[in-house]
Amino acid sequence: MMLRHFLWLVVVLLSVAAPAVAGDRVRIFVTLPAGQPITIRPDRAYILFRTRRGAGEPSARPVLMRVVPAGTTEQSRAPNVQNVDGKPSATGEGGDFYLVEVPPGDYVLYGITNNNYMTVCNCLGTVGFSAPAGRIVDVGTYLADQASGKSKVPELAAESGFGASIYGSNLFLVATLVPVRPDSPIMPGVDPTGIVTADFRVIGTYPNNGSFYINRLAPIPGVLAYGPDGQVIDVKRGVEVPAFE
Amino acid sequence: MRFAGSLAIIMATVISSPVIAQGKIDPATIAVPDVSLPKDRAAADDLIANGWKYHFFHKDRVSFETARADVAFCHGYLPKVQLLALPGYSSFQGVARKTKSSGNQSIGLVGAAIADVIGGAINDMLDRRDRVSRMRRCMETRGYTRYPMAKKLWESFDGRDPTRDVAILAKLASGPRPDLPVPAK
Numbered sequence: 448m449m450l451r452h453f454l455w456l457v458v459v460l461l462s463v464a465a466p467a468v469a470g471d472r473v474r475i476f477v478t479l480p481a482g483q484p485i486t487i488r489p490d491r492a493y494i495l496f497r498t499r500r501g502a503g504e505p506s507a508r509p510v511l512m513r514v515v516p517a518g519t520t521e522q523s524r525a526p527n528v529q530n531v532d533g534k535p536s537a538t539g540e541g542g543d544f545y546l547v548e549v550p551p552g553d554y555v556l557y558g559i560t561n562n563n564y565m566t567v568c569n570c571l572g573t574v575g576f577s578a579p580a581g582r583i584v585d586v587g588t589y590l591a592d593q594a595s596g597k598s599k600v601p602e603l604a605a606e607s608g609f610g611a612s613i614y615g616s617n618l619f620l621v622a623t624l625v626p627v628r629p630d631s632p633i634m635p636g637v638d639p640t641g642i643v644t645a646d647f648r649v650i651g652t653y654p655n656n657g658s659f660y661i662n663r664l665a666p667i668p669g670v671l672a673y674g675p676d677g678q679v680i681d682v683k684r685g686v687e688v689p690a691f692e
Numbered sequence: 693m694r695f696a697g698s699l700a701i702i703m704a705t706v707i708s709s710p711v712i713a714q715g716k717i718d719p720a721t722i723a724v725p726d727v728s729l730p731k732d733r734a735a736a737d738d739l740i741a742n743g744w745k746y747h748f749f750h751k752d753r754v755s756f757e758t759a760r761a762d763v764a765f766c767h768g769y770l771p772k773v774q775l776l777a778l779p780g781y782s783s784f785q786g787v788a789r790k791t792k793s794s795g796n797q798s799i800g801l802v803g804a805a806i807a808d809v810i811g812g813a814i815n816d817m818l819d820r821r822d823r824v825s826r827m828r829r830c831m832e833t834r835g836y837t838r839y840p841m842a843k844k845l846w847e848s849f850d851g852r853d854p855t856r857d858v859a860i861l862a863k864l865a866s867g868p869r870p871d872l873p874v875p876a877k
Binding site for chain 1: 768776777824834835877
């Protein structure tokens with residue numbers, strides 16, 4: 448186990464040191480820094496999520512994928528997947544706010560990581576949403592934790608605690624979203640009229656492209672559910688969502 | 693809605709079942725190995741003690757064909773893939789079934805060479821854990837339960853003959869419930 452952690456550390460350090468070897472790796476999704484006026488650019492979209500203080504694993508961040516628009520050639524292969532990194536954009540009573548500037552488009556909670564590689568994919572079921580230009584889309588509260596042990600985060604408890612057969616790494620993570628509620632705190636410094644609530648679409652199973660672990664986003668009441676045979680269910684639309692192959 | 697439109701186009705490529713489970717197979721033609729508890733006490737204890745490492749899956753009241761599709765689907769997650777450095781490129785289609793490519797453009801040639809060596813070492817060392825974690829997450833969410841299997845037998849399902857692996861494991865999965873203890877951890 449120690450060797451595994453050591454090797455991972457080397458991989459992570461390598462990724463940090465990589466720019467010296469490979470040139471700059473341009474961040475495509477930028478977490479806006481705290482303490483500065485927020486300017487909403489008309490050619491950019493903004494994804495807002497909160498964390499819950501004291502809940503789970505703060506270093507576990509969502510990996511977002513911008514869905515490649517139809518008609519785009521595979522050859523372009525411009526980066527479209529990235530973890531949300533950096534420090535919070537603001538801090539509130541219950542937790543932190545992250546306001547992430549992104550190219551407008553359709554996004555998917557593609558995976559989870561606590562380093563610069565995608566260590567977990569949400570390949571067995573997740574959600575997506577649209578991020579329109581010039582607007583802030585509020586996806587609610589992001590909760591993530593280690594999955595090997597039983598999570599103390601109530602929303603993640605049933606989707607964690609796999610024990611020794613999976614244990615051996617702090618990289619096996621699980622996550623979910625708690626959608627915005629009327630009493631959800633508003634991020635300080637943001638014009639609430641510019642915020643739209645995410646309209647989630649459920650994403651069916653998809654192949655693993657570069658993760659150690661496979662997992663699924665924990666169920667979201669009213670949005671995402673799973674059947675006893677692994678069916679990924681879009682609760683709002685009352686349909687089972689097919690797999691990508 | 694634009695999102696719905698792009699999703700519809702992507703979904704148009706959906707294939708109903710993986711290649712390794714295509715075509716009909718008569719389960720009666722598949723010989724399954726003996727997975728019962730060994731009579732030798734020490735061997736039985738060893739089998740049970742190591743069930744968390746080496747196991748197969750079973751589900752009550754599942755048909756052979758459904759089990760075959762499930763096992764094939766989950767085995768689709770077993771091939772090693774190159775770790776995706778972030779930011780990176782990905783799409784929903786077919787990537788897991790591509791073979792691992794050499795080099796990693798996002799961290800350069802030198803970095804890629806080192807990462808490949810390290811990645812290879814990790815992959816080789818963690819074969820069992822990778823396989824167990826992926827199969828557990830995939831099969832258990834489909835309602836299957838683990839039962840202990842002898843290490844050598846477990847290791848024989850190594851992906852070199854995926855059609856054979858899937859057929860045998862599907863027959864075990866859909867057969868009588870094993871008279872074996874479910875691994876405690």
